[in-house]
Amino acid sequence: MINSNLIIFCLAFTLVTASISDIRSFRIPNWLNYSALAIGLSYFTLVKGYEGFFFSLGGVAAGFALLIGPYLFGGTGAGDVKLLGAIGSYLGGQGVFLVFLLSCVFGGAFALFLLASKGLLIGTFRRYGAILKGFFITRQLVYIPPNKNERQIKVRFGLAISLGTGLYILGEAKNLIFPG
Numbered sequence: 001m002i003n004s005n006l007i008i009f010c011l012a013f014t015l016v017t018a019s020i021s022d023i024r025s026f027r028i029p030n031w032l033n034y035s036a037l038a039i040g041l042s043y044f045t046l047v048k049g050y051e052g053f054f055f056s057l058g059g060v061a062a063g064f065a066l067l068i069g070p071y072l073f074g075g076t077g078a079g080d081v082k083l084l085g086a087i088g089s090y091l092g093g094q095g096v097f098l099v100f101l102l103s104c105v106f107g108g109a110f111a112l113f114l115l116a117s118k119g120l121l122i123g124t125f126r127r128y129g130a131i132l133k134g135f136f137i138t139r140q141l142v143y144i145p146p147n148k149n150e151r152q153i154k155v156r157f158g159l160a161i162s163l164g165t166g167l168y169i170l171g172e173a174k175n176l177i178f179p180g
Contacts, residue, residue, distance in 0.1 A: 022079075043090075058092060063086070064082075115150070116165070
């Protein structure tokens with residue numbers, strides 16, 4: 001767990017800036033991601049030596065690995081991949097994995113909200129229902145692509161990553177204050 005106020009401030013600055021940028025432009029700037037990654041890696045190396053370096057580097061690798069597949073298939077942007085890697089430099093492999101899971105929950109909830117707000121939620125559920133029905137009848141998975149309106153829905157996953165990280169940090173802070 002992170003126990004330096006300065007490093008917590010750096011991570012918080014990164015998350016807020018990434019969220020604002022993602023909301024405004026669907027982009028998370030490289031200067032932000034690479035700076036955050038360098039700060040996390042440097043901090044843990046200086047504080048804990050080789051052990052800290054490998055803790056931080058493992059988090060970077062895990063963060064990149066968790067989102068590289070969705071990025072390659074067009075499900076997320078490169079900035080999201082780099083942001084999760086940068087967060088991994090602060091939280092290590094286990095921490096970034098939990099952040100990833102929380103981010104997926106936030107991202108899924110955000111996607112459902114967007115679909116519902118555009119009146120597309122029921123149609124989307126029907127489409128997936130038809131895919132499942134076809135699978136159970138034919139034992140073949142036949143993908144039914146989304147319509148034009150569904151394809152236009154874009155989830156700001158950088159915001160979901162920031163919310164997931166915030167929730168993770170709050171949970172860790174609670175464990176420090178109320179152990180056991």
